[in-house]
Amino acid sequence: MSKLSAHINNIALHHSVFALPFAYMGLFLAAKGIPTFHDFLWVTLAMIGARSSALAMDNLVDLKFDKQQNRMSKRPLVTGAIKPIEVIILIIVSLCIFLYSASQLAPICLKLTPICLFFLLFYPYTKRFTFLCHYFLGVALAMAPAGGYIAVTGELPFGIILLSGGVCLWIGSFDVIYGSQDRQFDLDHKLHSMATQFGVANAHKIAAFFHFISILCFIGAGIYFDLSFIYYIGVLIAILTLIYQHSLITPYDFSRLTQVYFMRNGIVSIVIFVFTLIDILS
Secondary structure, X not given: OHHHHHHHHHOOHHHHHHHHHHHHHHHHHHHOOOOOHHHHHHHHHHHHHHHHHHHXXXXXXXXXXXXOOHHHOOOHHHHOOOOHHHHHHHHHHHHHHHHHHHHOOOHHHHHHHHHHHHHHHHHHHHOOOOOOHHHHHHHHHHHHHHHHHHHHHOOOOHHHHXXXXXXXXXXXXXXXXXXXXXXXXXXXXXXXXXXXXHOHHHXXXXXXXXXXXXXXXXXXXXXXXXXXXXHHHHHHHHHHHXXXXXXXXXXXXXXXXXXXXXXXXXXXXXXXXXXXXHHHHO
């Protein structure tokens, strides 16, 4: 059980709160109501397989840096609670789950898996050469609503592109803020980020700007799908959450940049999905 717990911790299973609600949002929008159990099951398994392989890959690729970073000292790979070979096996199993699940959905899903795998597995390397690494992560999560919609319809309408764009900018900009606390470590190890490129203060301004654009994308998606005022209640809560989150952090004080701060961002995905669901079913 301790080994299982360590693997769950390694892939940060609780971080599913960021992408899974948006995958379900795409799924329910595509079904225009309650999707079939078949689609719900295989989309869920595809998401589990995709994010598990991506998070495990990220931790494995960054292990040599995590061992030197005090903030990462309790990660299972760093402490030795799990071994690299075990992580490799988990990645292979997770990818098999992802690929098989994709094969059970609309035919185009399996054809698109190479694109998905590129962003899922290549993201950990991007911080080696570009300050846009945060938005590579954003693209990886943005595939959630697109995948949920395509799984049912085999199509990618403009409304889903807007929704996916909102997810990309929302999570990518949050990663800009969260990663800014590691600026000096990144500079010392020749890693790239918005903070190393532009400084922490400017990185936070960029994040705030793109969070604003992400909200416009969520509003645009609501307009495209002709959602009612109920949906926009969720968007309003998301706006207030983002404003509150930005108010807690300054470029000179990271004391509130905790796991609680990190997880609170999940409110955005949860409320937008919940109010979309209420809207669709009302």
